[in-house]
Amino acid sequence: MEVSSSLRDAFVHLVKDIFPSLTTQDPLYNALALGAILTVALLLYIVARLVVRPQIANWVYRTNNLWDNALQEHGFFRRLMHLVPALFIFLITPVLIDSESVLHGLMIKSAQLYMLYSGLLGVFALLSTVEDVYNASALSKRAPITGFIQVTKLGFAILTILLSISLIVDRSPLLLVSGLTAIAAVLLLIFRDTILGFVAGIQIAANRMFNTGDWITMQKYEVDGEIQEIGLTNVKVQNWDKTISTLPTYSLTTEAVKNWRGMQESGGRRIKRAVYIDIHSIKLCDSDMLDRFSKVRYISEYIETKTNELRAYHRDYSIDESDLLNSRRLTNIGTFRAYLEAYLRKHPRVNQELTLMVRQLPPNELGLPLELYCFSNRKEWVEYEKIQADIFDHVMAMLDIFDLKAYQRDGHLAHLALASSNPNAAPNSSDAE
Secondary structure (H helix, E strand, C coil): CHHHHHHHHHHHHHHHHHCCCCCCCCHHHHHHHHHHHHHHHHHHHHHHHHHHHHHHHHHHHHCCCHHHHHHHHCCHHHHHCCHHHHHHHHHHHHHHCCCCCHHHHHHHHHHHHHHHHHHHHHHHHHHHHHHHHHHCCHHHHCCCCHHHHHHHHHHHHHHHHHHHHHHHHCCCHHHHHHHHHHHHHHHHHHCHHHHHHHHHHHHHHHHCCCCCCCEEEECCCCEEEEEEEECCCEEEEEECCCCEEEEECCHHHHCCCEECHHHHHCCCEEEEEEEEECHHHCCECCHHHHHHHCCCHHHHHHHHHHHHHHHHHHHHCCCCCCCCCCCCCCEHHHHHHHHHHHHHHHCCCECCCCCCEEEECCCECCEEEEEEEEEECCCCHHHHHHHHHHHHHHHHHHCHHHCCCECCHHHHHHHHHHHHHCCCCCCCHHHCC
16 A cells, blocks of 8 residues: 555656646546556566567477477467556556546456456467367377367357456346346357357267368268368368368268278278179180199199099099089189189288188179279278289289180170171180070
């Protein structure tokens, strides 16, 4: 109190030296007091901005901590500098200006609002720092917190607005909150996406459904790429064509979404593709074909085993091997299937610990689908496509070795047209029905 009185007396004495007849009740005195308060407050802010803040920045960058660097980058210390002039105005106004003056109430409320919103910006910077530090940790791979940070920011913003209105109208914030119940339905409509996004964010975090960096596919929104950010109301996805898709957060829990995280965390990426074999090229193997197939490294043992098995079968049941009706013989499609499986078993880029098979699918108008089902040990898109292409390059090139043909609609029609135009031509194995 003594310091306040001394400061007021000194200011009044200074003013009267300039204006001897001026009293503290004159409007000119209040104007001079206001000008003095604002001038000193501005000088304090400039000193804090130009002297104190660089010192804090030097101290921050000398340390190896991540959190203080993030605080500096988000402007936490810069925003706190505004509290210095606001606090000065709040403390010095009652000293120089009479409490009964209108200007006194205006200055006090302005200083309180200044401190309130400066503190809100500081809290925003602090929450952004928490988000950055969390995203840099290993925990961020398990559950994102961007949505929760945004909800917290929204809560502080709403609280600040309520306190601001309470200061302006001189009413308790509880009265304002009680009045909000009358417009609750309107607020629900306004904040519909926010509420749905908040609920979806809880589900996503609790069940670890999605995270930043996950590869997702959503046919409804034509989304195919990696999640860049999971916010309170929106999710940003960078598609593989480098475009950015923005979709509602709640759509991740209400729409059909394919998350490729399981593939990324597994030991390989699935290869599941079929080659359509022309049914007319499928036939039984004769001795010449078996001799030729037995020279293929991957199936030489298979040919020998199967030949001995069939020879024993014919001997046990007294069946002449030349009897095509009752004898058992290998087929070129079955031998080719055995070759492909053996080829995949020896392929260095195929994961041998996951499912691996070569199977026939039901025949259709395009021929007999021969499907390769395996997993590459490289999951990167470019490498995966190279491995898959190399495998099917080999598959297509080996068809002729096993006297098989891949079905090709135009080529097959041309072949039939040639056969119909030359009915006296001798049929070959591929013409047999």
